[in-house]
Amino acid sequence: MADALLGPAEIRELAARLGVAPTKKLGQNFVHDPNTVRRIVAAAELTGDDVVLEVGPGLGSLTLGLLGAAAHVHAVELDPVLAAALPATVAERGDAAKLTVHHADALRIGRSALSPAPTMLVANLPYNVAVPVVLHLLAELPTLRGGLVMVQKEVADRLVAGPGSKIYGVPSVKLAWYAAARSAGRVPPAVFWPVPNVDSGLVAFANREPPAEVERRAVFQVVDAAFAQRRKTLRAALAGWAGGAGLAEKVLVAAGVSPQARGESLTVEQFAAIAAAAIAAGCGGKLSASGRRHEEVDS
Missing domain, CATH: 3.40.50.150 (Vaccinia Virus protein VP39)
Known part of the structure; x- marks a missing residue:
């Protein structure tokens, strides 16, 4: 060579x-x-x-x-x-x-x-x-x-x-x-x-295999919303996505994640758990304008 x-x-x-x-x-x-x-x-x-x-x-x-x-x-x-x-x-x-x-x-x-x-x-x-x-x-x-x-x-x-x-x-x-x-x-x-x-x-x-049996797009929506306002707690950062801060807190608690945590502290498995909890609760996916972006784009 x-x-x-x-x-x-x-x-x-x-x-x-x-x-x-x-x-x-x-x-x-x-x-x-x-x-x-x-x-x-x-x-x-x-x-x-x-x-x-x-x-x-x-x-x-x-x-x-x-x-x-x-x-x-x-x-x-x-x-x-x-x-x-x-x-x-x-x-x-x-x-x-x-x-x-x-x-x-x-x-x-x-x-x-x-x-x-x-x-x-x-x-x-x-x-x-x-x-x-x-x-x-x-x-x-x-x-x-x-x-x-x-x-x-x-x-x-x-x-x-x-x-x-x-x-x-x-x-x-x-x-x-x-x-x-x-x-x-x-x-x-x-x-x-x-x-x-x-x-x-x-x-x-x-x-590797995906870390959870949750649709990738749903997980990536949570990730995008969490980091669009990364200085805020997840309860506040996910409010637009979940349909309100109260709903965001409910989903986070169901997923075993503290509503006071920030996105930068979560593993990909925890983001998947949040997406799964949102699907089970029938909410989520309502990204605010500041959080809306194509799932594959850098942030």
């Missing part, structure tokens, strides 16, 4: 040849350090049977590393120039037969477009859509057994935060619904072109 990977000179030469300039709009920061690629691939702990879904392959530096470790790679690229060029880059340095390129928006791609079905998500995600992309793909692709994503360090910290942390919030709880997540290390800015003004972080996750 050492000879196949792209270094700084190859990345810049390829970009120049394609007339590509990284854009902030698409969140493009290309990895140009082969050792970082090797580190990501190793941390992903892929098997030779894995089918990898990579979002935002860019010029193909990580793609080449993944192809050396997996059975197949689906590369989803929004930029039409990069999507068109990737097969040729891989053909020069790797096994193009193991690659399928999708010129598509990762926030819209569905399972029917991905065959063979992906088993791992491994990607250097654009900073501006990292959390929505991860949550959308976990909801859409039940065949995923886990993954490793590189995101802005601040976002990585939020994704792996636990109850009681000041940075624990909507992304933390929603990822916990799907998977057990952990930090897999920091990535310095110098390995990217252009150099970002923030550190990046690696988040590894292993999928």
Whole structure:
């Protein structure tokens, strides 16, 4: 794999040849350090049977590393120039037969477009859509057994935060619904072109069964409402959702949660218990305007 990977000179030469300039709009920061690629691939702990879904392959530096470790790679690229060029880059340095390129928006791609079905998500995600992309793909692709994503360090910290942390919030709880997540290390800015003004972080996750037999959408509504006013007690924060502070208190007590608690102290299992209690009581789901948002969007 050492000879196949792209270094700084190859990345810049390829970009120049394609007339590509990284854009902030698409969140493009290309990895140009082969050792970082090797580190990501190793941390992903892929098997030779894995089918990898990579979002935002860019010029193909990580793609080449993944192809050396997996059975197949689906590369989803929004930029039409990069999507068109990737097969040729891989053909020069790797096994193009193991690659399928999708010129598509990762926030819209569905399972029917991905065959063979992906088993791992491994990607250097654009900073501006990292959390929505991860949550959308976990909801859409039940065949995923886990993954490793590189995101802005601040976002990585939020994704792996636990109850009681000041940075624990909507992304933390929603990822916990799907998977057990952990930090897999920091990535310095110098390995990217252009150099970002923030550190990046690696988040590894292993999928699991949902922690409760409650509809995900119902649980996520509770999460959104609780964190829309995170400084308030749950009795107050969930009032709009439940149909009144009294009803919110009734549901919380039935779920075994203190009405004086705050959302940042609850586990995903406790949020599920609140949703279940609301369903049993025939209330809930009345999000206020401040709490209304798509269930997969970052907060």
